[in-house]
Amino acid sequence: MAEISIRDALNQALDEEMARDERVFVLGEEVGEYNGAYKVTRGLLDKYGAPRVLDTPIAELGFTGLAVGAATVGLRPVVEWMTFNFSLLALDQVVNNAAKMRHMSGGQLSVPIVFRGPNGPAEYLSSQHSQALQTLYVHVPGLKVASYATPYDAKGILKSAIRDDNPVVLLESELAYAWTGEVPDEEYTIPLGKADVKREGGEVTLITYSKPVRMVLEAAAELEKLGVDAEVIDLRSLRPLDEDAIYASVRKTNRAVVVDEAWPVASFGSHVAWLISRNCFDMLDAQVELVSSEDVPMPYNHRLELAAQPSVEKIVAAAKRVLYME
Amino acid sequence: MAERVLMTALSPTMEEGTIVNWNKSEGDAVAAGDLLCEVETDKATMDYESTQEGTLLKIVRGEGSSSRVGDTIAILGEEGEQIDSLVEESTASAQKPSPQAGPTESEREAKGTTPAAAPAAGPDAPAADDGARVKASPLARRIASERGIDLRRISGSGPSGRVVRADVESFSGEGAEDRAAAGSAVSGRGEDVTIPVSGKRAVIARRLAESKFSAPHYYLKSSVRMDAAVRARKELNAEIPQKAGFNAFLIKFAAEALKRHPRVNASWQGDHILQFGSIDIGLAVDLGNGLVTPIVRDCGNRGIVDIDHALRELVEKAGDGKLQPQEYTGATFTISNLGSFGIEEFTAIINPPGSAILAVGEIAKTPVVNDRDEIEVAQIMKMTLSCDHRVIDGAEGGRFLHELKRIVENPVRVLF
Numbered sequence: 001m002a003e004i005s006i007r008d009a010l011n012q013a014l015d016e017e018m019a020r021d022e023r024v025f026v027l028g029e030e031v032g033e034y035n036g037a038y039k040v041t042r043g044l045l046d047k048y049g050a051p052r053v054l055d056t057p058i059a060e061l062g063f064t065g066l067a068v069g070a071a072t073v074g075l076r077p078v079v080e081w082m083t084f085n086f087s088l089l090a091l092d093q094v095v096n097n098a099a100k101m102r103h104m105s106g107g108q109l110s111v112p113i114v115f116r117g118p119n120g121p122a123e124y125l126s127s128q129h130s131q132a133l134q135t136l137y138v139h140v141p142g143l144k145v146a147s148y149a150t151p152y153d154a155k156g157i158l159k160s161a162i163r164d165d166n167p168v169v170l171l172e173s174e175l176a177y178a179w180t181g182e183v184p185d186e187e188y189t190i191p192l193g194k195a196d197v198k199r200e201g202g203e204v205t206l207i208t209y210s211k212p213v214r215m216v217l218e219a220a221a222e223l224e225k226l227g228v229d230a231e232v233i234d235l236r237s238l239r240p241l242d243e244d245a246i247y248a249s250v251r252k253t254n255r256a257v258v259v260d261e262a263w264p265v266a267s268f269g270s271h272v273a274w275l276i277s278r279n280c281f282d283m284l285d286a287q288v289e290l291v292s293s294e295d296v297p298m299p300y301n302h303r304l305e306l307a308a309q310p311s312v313e314k315i316v317a318a319a320k321r322v323l324y325m326e
Numbered sequence: 327m328a329e330r331v332l333m334t335a336l337s338p339t340m341e342e343g344t345i346v347n348w349n350k351s352e353g354d355a356v357a358a359g360d361l362l363c364e365v366e367t368d369k370a371t372m373d374y375e376s377t378q379e380g381t382l383l384k385i386v387r388g389e390g391s392s393s394r395v396g397d398t399i400a401i402l403g404e405e406g407e408q409i410d411s412l413v414e415e416s417t418a419s420a421q422k423p424s425p426q427a428g429p430t431e432s433e434r435e436a437k438g439t440t441p442a443a444a445p446a447a448g449p450d451a452p453a454a455d456d457g458a459r460v461k462a463s464p465l466a467r468r469i470a471s472e473r474g475i476d477l478r479r480i481s482g483s484g485p486s487g488r489v490v491r492a493d494v495e496s497f498s499g500e501g502a503e504d505r506a507a508a509g510s511a512v513s514g515r516g517e518d519v520t521i522p523v524s525g526k527r528a529v530i531a532r533r534l535a536e537s538k539f540s541a542p543h544y545y546l547k548s549s550v551r552m553d554a555a556v557r558a559r560k561e562l563n564a565e566i567p568q569k570a571g572f573n574a575f576l577i578k579f580a581a582e583a584l585k586r587h588p589r590v591n592a593s594w595q596g597d598h599i600l601q602f603g604s605i606d607i608g609l610a611v612d613l614g615n616g617l618v619t620p621i622v623r624d625c626g627n628r629g630i631v632d633i634d635h636a637l638r639e640l641v642e643k644a645g646d647g648k649l650q651p652q653e654y655t656g657a658t659f660t661i662s663n664l665g666s667f668g669i670e671e672f673t674a675i676i677n678p679p680g681s682a683i684l685a686v687g688e689i690a691k692t693p694v695v696n697d698r699d700e701i702e703v704a705q706i707m708k709m710t711l712s713c714d715h716r717v718i719d720g721a722e723g724g725r726f727l728h729e730l731k732r733i734v735e736n737p738v739r740v741l742f
Contacts (some may be wrong), residue, residue: 254465254491281464282464282465282467282468283464283465283468284463284464284465285463285464285465285466285490285491286463286484286490324483324484324485324490324492
């Protein structure tokens with residue numbers, strides 16, 4: 001097994017799928033000549049040529065709509081949004097066309113398309129460029145939404161997403177592109193809709209996905225120092241959601257903390273917390289806690305920027321609350 | 327936003343508490359964990375620590391007033407907050423007549439006599455007492471209902487007294503049955519004096535009546551020669567810095583006899599008998615205004631000196647009203663000693679969840695016939711064992727008491 005970065009794992013997935021299926025093509029701002037704003041598409045233009053690696057103008061609604069149309073007539077586009085903040089411009093194409101085409105055509109049309117790019121805060125980008133917008137996408141029936149926090153998951157999930165006949169939105173993270181981990185040499189895929197227990201434990205369930213996975217694992221290590229045996233579930237897929245994995249863990253631990261980088265109001269994290277409250281009601285020994293970003297536009301000041309996001313301390317404190325440790 | 331501070335159940339059996347002392351005044355800042363007030367519960371005076379924080383805006387129930395669990399006793403919030411409506415609601419509910427007490431004549435008059443006016447009692451009508459709802463986690467509720475435990479009897483360790491799983495699992499209450507005391511109002515007339523029933527008195531009344539009415543009691547009496555025990559105590563006390571009290575000896579002897587007859591250390595549970603793994607002996611202690619039975623845990627594995635220390639500490643706390651619920655609930659066996667009052671012998675009522683109680687009289691010089699058929703002066707103590715026949719048959723009780731008598735008469739038997 002090779003130790004590679006998430007960036008390279010995604011590159012491998014794109015490369016392998018483009019080689020495997022000539023209908024697969026990538027498009028977006030700077031994906032070709034510049035090798036991608038975050039170098040995820042490095043080398044693909046040289047290898048596959050201009051028609052299959054398409055540099056687009058700075059016009060999200062336009063190129064996203066173009067890709068949805070291409071998918072509708074049989075190609076398998078992978079759209080790179082430079083960040084999810086810019087995807088807001090393309091939202092109509094995603095929500096009204098990609099997610100609805102199968103329904104509106106009575107099943108005659110399908111839209112096998114992947115939308116991917118960095119979502120959520122990085123650093124020093126202030127409020128317009130630091131948003132975790134996954135809730136907007138998970139909200140929409142007809143879309144699949146997934147995430148990854150390790151190179152292994154990134155590669156396996158991107159390959160499955162490209163092969164899926166539905167529109168799939170993939171949440172990446174600018175700060176996580178450089179994270180490394182082992183990836184098998186042989187080919188593999190990871191099915192959408194399967195959570196992964198990143199750490200087994202028996203006393204409290206910490207549920208998260210995407211970039212916060214690493215932080216939650218650090219929090220679990222802190223809790224271990226306090227004598228608490230925490231289980232960490234990486235949902236990986238937000239829609240479809242692996243509810244069975246969540247409930248099995250909560251039934252074991254009787255306590256749950258959901259950690260979500262998005263804002264707290266009407267968020268995916270609050271939805272998961274509600275599901276637990278509803279479906280594990282008689283198995284809960286404490287309220288379900290949600291650690292989210294604060295309900296504010298992201299400050300530019302770095303201290304405030306960090307304070308506005310989930311942190312190891314906030315996660316440990318929430319776990320202690322549900323464990324009645326304070 | 328201003329919020330109510332509610333009277334919470336500070337002991338497993340508490341339904342009502344009297345505020346003895348407010349440790350904070352109106353206008354004081356209150357942090358979570360601060361001592362708000364001291365509350366006399368049915369058994370002890372407990373510290374009420376705030377789980378909320380803010381400024382104490384209003385004390386609704388002053389010192390000396392009694393509140394049911396769930397009643398508003400104070401209002402907490404931010405300085406300068408408008409709390410008139412909260413205060414009004416809270417004081418209205420404070421003045422709400424208890425369900426037993428009907429409206430007085432003058433109240434009836436005030437409301438008018440037309441039938442139409444009668445149902446319009448409105449705010450005076452006893453509302454559904456939502457405030458008295460026990461806070462418990464769903465899991466704790468489920469486990470309690472599976473085990474037939476009344477949540478109201480458990481004091482919660484979670485936020486705002488929430489009952490959580492650990493509280494239910496560690497609860498060693500006396501069986502599943504628990505009914506609220508049916509407080510009967512005795513009206514004062516002539517020179518009779520009406521003494522209000524304190525929380526403590528109500529619990530004593532309810533528990534002992536429950537025990538006496540549900541457990542078929544029978545009594546075994548035995549006279550014990552105390553010469554050897556008195557001598558043993560003297561010898562032991564010569565060896566140790568702090569003299570061990572006589573009750574510590576009694577507890578130790580009883581524990582040794584229970585070890586040899588574990589079926590006496592048991593409890594009737596309706597559909598099964600629970601034989602306790604630990605010998606936890608309660609000693610009835612008079613507080614002047616009621617009685618409490620602090621419990622020395624695990625007496626089977628402790629020496630007399632250790633037992634004596636534990637007992638002294640508990641009795642002192644009991645005297646100060648500081649005994650915690652876990653220190654007086656769940657005795658597996660109980661001893662009541664009225665020897666200091668010159669009582670020769672008496673019978674006691676079993677203290678649940680135990681199935682037997684030993685009533686001990688005074689040690690008195692008594693003429694006895696010895697082995698050689700001579701009359702001699704001996705120190706005699708009379709013991710009476712009350713047993714719950716559902717758990718302990720006469721022969722078993724007899725064997726136990728006989729063993730106890732032999733141990734007391736010849737303490738070296740504890741080495742056997």
